[in-house]
Each structure stands twice: as structure tokens, then as C-alpha cells.
Amino acid sequence: MLARGMSAQFSAADLHLRFGGVVALAGVSIDVERGEIFAIIGPNGAGKTSLLNAVSGLYRPQRGRITLEGRDITGLAPYRVAKLGVARSFQNIELFAGMSVLDNLMLGRHVHMRGGVLDGAVYWGRARAEEVRNREVVEDIIDFLEIEHIRKHVVGTLPYGLQKRVELGRALAVEPRLLLLDEPMAGMNLEEKEDMARFVLDINEERGVTVVLIEHDMGVVMDISSHVAVLDFGKKIAQGTPDEVRADPNVIKAYLGEESEAIRAAERAIAAEPVA
Amino acid sequence: MSSAIAWRRECGTFHTTYAADMALRPTPLARARIAIVIFAALAFGALAGRYELSIANQVGIAAVGALGLNVLVGFTGQISVAQGAFLGVGAYTSAYLTTRIGVPFWVALPAAGLVTAAVGGIFGIPSLRLKGLYLVIATLAAQVVIEWFMIHLVPVTGGSQGIFGIPAPALGPLVFDTERAYYFLTLAAVALAVLGCANLFRSRAGRAFIAIRDQDVAASVVGVDVFRYKITAFMVSSFIVGAAGALQAHHDLIVSPENFNLAVSIEYLGMVIIGGLGTVSGSLYGAAFIRLLPIALATVARSVPGIALNVNVLKEAAFGVAIIGFLILEPRGIAKVWRDIKDYFRLWPFKY
Numbered sequence: 001m002l003a004r005g006m007s008a009q010f011s012a013a014d015l016h017l018r019f020g021g022v023v024a025l026a027g028v029s030i031d032v033e034r035g036e037i038f039a040i041i042g043p044n045g046a047g048k049t050s051l052l053n054a055v056s057g058l059y060r061p062q063r064g065r066i067t068l069e070g071r072d073i074t075g076l077a078p079y080r081v082a083k084l085g086v087a088r089s090f091q092n093i094e095l096f097a098g099m100s101v102l103d104n105l106m107l108g109r110h111v112h113m114r115g116g117v118l119d120g121a122v123y124w125g126r127a128r129a130e131e132v133r134n135r136e137v138v139e140d141i142i143d144f145l146e147i148e149h150i151r152k153h154v155v156g157t158l159p160y161g162l163q164k165r166v167e168l169g170r171a172l173a174v175e176p177r178l179l180l181l182d183e184p185m186a187g188m189n190l191e192e193k194e195d196m197a198r199f200v201l202d203i204n205e206e207r208g209v210t211v212v213l214i215e216h217d218m219g220v221v222m223d224i225s226s227h228v229a230v231l232d233f234g235k236k237i238a239q240g241t242p243d244e245v246r247a248d249p250n251v252i253k254a255y256l257g258e259e260s261e262a263i264r265a266a267e268r269a270i271a272a273e274p275v276a
Numbered sequence: 277m278s279s280a281i282a283w284r285r286e287c288g289t290f291h292t293t294y295a296a297d298m299a300l301r302p303t304p305l306a307r308a309r310i311a312i313v314i315f316a317a318l319a320f321g322a323l324a325g326r327y328e329l330s331i332a333n334q335v336g337i338a339a340v341g342a343l344g345l346n347v348l349v350g351f352t353g354q355i356s357v358a359q360g361a362f363l364g365v366g367a368y369t370s371a372y373l374t375t376r377i378g379v380p381f382w383v384a385l386p387a388a389g390l391v392t393a394a395v396g397g398i399f400g401i402p403s404l405r406l407k408g409l410y411l412v413i414a415t416l417a418a419q420v421v422i423e424w425f426m427i428h429l430v431p432v433t434g435g436s437q438g439i440f441g442i443p444a445p446a447l448g449p450l451v452f453d454t455e456r457a458y459y460f461l462t463l464a465a466v467a468l469a470v471l472g473c474a475n476l477f478r479s480r481a482g483r484a485f486i487a488i489r490d491q492d493v494a495a496s497v498v499g500v501d502v503f504r505y506k507i508t509a510f511m512v513s514s515f516i517v518g519a520a521g522a523l524q525a526h527h528d529l530i531v532s533p534e535n536f537n538l539a540v541s542i543e544y545l546g547m548v549i550i551g552g553l554g555t556v557s558g559s560l561y562g563a564a565f566i567r568l569l570p571i572a573l574a575t576v577a578r579s580v581p582g583i584a585l586n587v588n589v590l591k592e593a594a595f596g597v598a599i600i601g602f603l604i605l606e607p608r609g610i611a612k613v614w615r616d617i618k619d620y621f622r623l624w625p626f627k628y
Contacts, residue, residue: 056497057496057497058493058496058497077496077501078493078496078497079496079497079499079500079501079502081497082496082497082498082499083499087497087498088497090494094491094493094494095490095491095494096486096487096490096491096494096495097490097491098486098489098490098554099483099486099487099490103483103486106480106483107483107484107487107495107498107500108498109480110480110483110484110498110499110500111498111499113480114480115479115480115481116480116481117476117481117482117508117512119479119480119481120475120476120477120478120479120480120481120482121472121473121475121476122472122475123475123478123479127479127480128295130480131298131478131479131480132293132294132295132298135294135298136294139294170498171498173498174498174499
């Protein structure tokens with residue numbers, strides 16, 4: 001476990017986050033290796049999204065340290081975290097609803113562009129070339145996500161599944177080194193889930209992006225992630241490979257509740273009884 | 277045949293480069309339409325009478341001011357009721373520089389923009405913490421404070437009398453002291469402001485403004501420094517509004533505080549709402565609507581005997597009715613109505 005921590009690309013150590021009397025995170029630590037798909041699971045209210053928000057700089061943890069490639073990013077403003085190569089999606093899609101798909105993705109290019117107000121107003125020479133160059137990058141992503149047909153649609157009018165995909169595209173446009181996905185498959189049907197899982201795998205394998213993923217669909221988590229951390233009431237209760245986590249008694253207890261132990265004991269007692 | 281369709285129809289046009297696809301007017305029809313508008317505007321300047329041109333000047337100046345306000349309210353989502361005050365800052369700056377210091381108009385105009393941008397930037401600082409109605413109250417404070425200075429900083433502003441004897445702009449032997457000459461100046465200013473804004477909102481900085489309006493949290497996680505861009509939006513908006521104020525000063529040749537009060541702020545908000553929030557063209561439509569409405573009413577009133585005395589009351593009422601009407605029937609304004617008309621004809625005469 002120590003060796004894991006030493007080589008981690010991204011880690012959070014002993015994060016404490018509270019809102020008034022509500023404790024969202026009570027000493028959570030995770031280490032994510034370069035190039036892996038790391039899943040965070042746990043019951044509702046376990047602190048999964050709070051953890052991602054703390055990493056993005058949207059929440060400022062009261063205690064603890066977040067490091068990215070050896071650099072302390074705890075408490076950095078969100079836009080600075082983005083500049084360092086961290087992109088994310090949100091649980092309840094947070095797109096720029098009044099803008100086209102293209103413009104949403106172009107905003108993902110914001111950190112890779114330099115044009116200011118004057119460059120924009122003149123829109124000539126360098127500024128224009130920059131727009132066209134980044135449009136090419138965005139078109140590659142549109143191609144990859146198979147959303148060519150909606151590139152000029154206003155995102156607010158698109159169906160849910162496509163919006164999820166556009167949001168993933170915007171995160172990709174940032175060219176992140178670390179991609180945080182908050183329930184990318186929530187509310188999708190089986191086919192859409194499979195598409196999304198394929199995209200996440202491709203992003204991870206072909207583009208070499210480290211992915212941290214919150215997901216409730218255990219099938220997906222077990223299939224695509226190389227490492228899983230389980231949160232419950234703001235604490236990490238288990239960590240390991242999908243198989244290790246699945247067999248962990250703490251995890252079973254968190255998901256199925258205390259009484260399951262009692263039920264199982266009762267079942268054992270019944271099984272042990274000789275059949276009359 | 278196919279090229280004939282491509283000439284007229286958006287759906288028959290295929291671009292082969294991204295640059296062509298990203299053009300402001302991507303189809304020949306759109307370009308032809310703009311050429312006609314420009315030609316008509318120039319012809320109007322050459323042929324129209326003095327009265328019509330004076331109305332056109334008022335519309336043009338209001339259009340620049342409304343465009344500036346729309347940058348802030350419509351595109352960036354930061355509601356401001358300090359529009360009147362910011363117009364005033366531009367007008368007074370230009371008036372002071374030209375009458376007291378003798379700076380030529382061509383220097384005073386951008387200077388007015390810059391001074392207003394600085395003032396707007398300072399009063400934009402509360403937008404870091406305040407949103408919606410709370411920001412409205414903060415900008416109301418800006419309006420009140422600046423109005424107080426206009427009235428009480430007598431050595432600079434001339435107090436409640438204002439500044440008069442403002443020189444008309446001159447370019448060598450050419451003096452813009454007639455409505456006709458000034459019309460071409462206004463037209464150039466409108467064209468510059470429209471082109472600048474249209475370009476701004478298809479490029480990086482302008483997109484960041486719109487992103488802040490639509491979803492400021494998401495904007496910050498894709499790398500937009502929200503606070504910096506909000507202040508920038510206040511400054512860009514104020515620059516344009518300040519320039520509009522200067523244009524107004526050199527057109528009226530006098531500035532006084534009552535031309536820049538809270539009622540003016542509300543009137544300009546009415547323009548951007550009726551024209552279309554977050555649209556460049558809507559700023560022009562809204563300015564024209566609000567400026568022409570009382571004139572149209574007066575014309576109608578003159579032809580109906582008996583109500584001529586109540587025209588002023590009627591104007592106020594019509595302003596209110598127009599805003600309420602648009603909010604109920606077409607909240608996205610005249611720009612949306614025009615878009616719908618164009619959309620209808622895109623496939624015409626086919627159903628789909």
C-alpha cells in the first residue's frame with residue numbers, strides 16, 4: 001500500500017470537510033496511479049461528490065492535502081486546478097445551456113488559448129488562426145464521441161444521454177491529465193451505458209488519461225475500474241481491486257445494512273440444522 | 277440548379293474549411309442582406325431630411341449604449357441599473373476634456389470610454405459575491421453615487437446646470453455640426469460596436485462571458501477565472517456605454533444630470549429586453565423600438581383630435597405596456613421574432 005502512495009499521480013490525504021454541523025469528509029485518503037481508472041463508490045451521502053468538489057477547488061477542505069503530480073493543489077481556485085490539467089463532469093449535467101455543442105467544447109479549450117477581449121473584437125490574424133486551430137481539436141473530439149450531427153445544436157434542447165456525452169466532450173477538450181467523472185452513466189439505458197463505458201475506456205487507453213469515476217452501477221464499476229475505494233459517512237471503509245472490495249465485509253455491511261449479518265447467521269443456523 | 281439553391285439557402289451550403297464555417301455571415305444570402313442594410317443606411321444618410329436624421333442619430337446613439345449594456349446584462353448575466361450613470365461618466369468626461377482642456381473629440385471619445393471602463397470595473401467588484409437582485413442593489417448604489425457626483429462636483433461637472441458649449445467633432449475642414457454629418461459619425465460608431473461585439477462573442481473571451489451567464493461553476497472548472505471575466509465584462513460594457521455617452525454629449529452639445537438618471541437606466545434595460553437579451557442585433561432593434569415608440573405615438577395622437585394633450589402620459593404607459601407585452605409574448609425579444617421569420621423561410625416553400 002505504501003508503494004502505491006509513493007508513485008501516485010494524484011492523491012488526497014486525510015481530507016476533512018464539514019459544512020456547519022454536517023461532516024461531509026472525515027479523514028479520507030486516496031491514491032490514484034497514473035493511467036488507471038479509479039472508482040469511488042458508496043451509498044448516497046457518503047461524501048463522493050464532496051471529495052471531487054474538494055479536488056476541483058469548489059470546496060475548500062478544513063484539513064488535509066491534495067497533491068497532483070507532487071504539487072500541492074489544496075485550496076487552489078477551480079480555474080487554476082483546471083489549468084493544471086484536471087477536468088470533470090457533474091452529476092447533474094452542468095453545461096452552458098444557451099450555447100451550441102461546438103461552443104461548449106470550445107470553452108473546454110479555454111485554458112489552451114490566449115486571445116483576450118481585444119483579439120476577439122478584432123478577430124483577425126493570430127486570434128482568428130487560434131480559433132480555427134482549436135476548432136480542429138474540438139472536431140476531433142466531436143468525431144470521437146460521435147456527435148457530429150448535433151454540433152450546432154443548442155445543448156439545452158438535446159436529450160439527456162447526448163448532454164452527458166457533450167459534457168464528457170467538454171472535459172476532454174481541456175486535454176486533462178486527470179479526468180473526474182461524477183456518475184457519467186446515471187439515468188442512462190443499457191445501450192447508452194455501454195457507449196459511455198466504451199468512451200471512458202478509450203479515453204483511458206488511447207489518450208492515456210487517468211480517470212477517477214463515481215458510479216452507482218456496480219456492473220460497470222467492476223468491469224472497467226482497476227481500483228475501487230468505498231466511502232461511507234465521509235470515511236473510506238475499503239479499498240482495493242474490484243474483487244477485493246466486493247468481498248469486503250465492511251462494504252457488504254455499508255450497502256446491505258447491519259441486519260444482513262444477523263440474517264446470514266440465521267441462515268447458517270438453519271442450514272446447520274439436520275433435516276428432519 | 278443546386279448552386280442556385282446554395283446561394284439562397286443555408287441548408288444547401290457546405291463549407292470546406294473551418295474558417296468559412298466560422299464566418300459571421302456564412303451564406304451568400306446573409307452577406308447580401310448585410311450589403312443591402314449598409315447601402316440603405318448610407319442612402320438614408322444622403323437623402324433623409326433633418327428631422328428624420330435627428331431621430332436616426334438618437335436611435336444610433338441609443339443602439340451603441342444598448343449594445344454596451346447587453347454585453348453585461350444579456351451576454352454575461354450581470355444585471356445593472358447603473359447604465360444612466362455610466363453614460364453620464366462618458367458624456368461628462370468627453371465634455372470636460374473638450375471644453376476645459378481643449379482635447380480634440382477623437383481623443384476625448386476613447387478617453388471617455390476608458391474612464392467609464394475604469395469606473396465600471398470598480399463598481400463591478402461586488403459582482404464577485406453578489407448575484408441577481410443583490411447585484412442590482414449594488415449597481416443601484418453606483419447609479420446614486422455617480423449621480424451625486426454629477427450634481428455636487430460643481431468645478432468639474434457644472435452642477436445641476438451641467439456643461440454646455442461642447443464643440444461639435446471636427447476632422448480638418450469637416451465639421452460634424454449638422455444632423456446629416458453627425459449621422460455618418462453615429463453610423464460608423466454603430467458599425468464598429470456591432471462588428472466588435474459580434475466578433476467578441478464568437479471568440480474565447482466572449483464565450484467565457486456567456487459561460488459565466490449560463491453556468492458559472494462549470495465555467496470555473498473548465499478554467500475560466502470567473503471574477504476576472506466578470507470585471508472584464510463590466511469594463512468592456514462600460515467602455516462601449518461611455519463612448520455612447522460621449523457621442524450623445526457631442527450631438528446634444530450639452531450635458532446635464534437629468535439625462536443620466538435612474539429612469540435612463542430603466543429605459544435602456546427596456547431596450548435590451550425588448551430587443552433580445554444576449555443578441556447583438558437585438559440591441560439595435562430594441563434601441564430603435566424604444567426611441568421610435570413615442571414618436572409614433574405622437575404622430576398617431578396628432579391625428580386623433582382630443583388626446584394630443586395626454587401624449588406624455590401615453591408615452592410612459594406605452595413603454596410599460598411594451599415591456600410587459602414582450603415579457604409575456606416573446607421574452608427573447610425582437611431578435612427572436614426575426615430569427616423565427618428567417619427559420620420559417622429557410623426551407624420555404626417546403627415543409628421540411
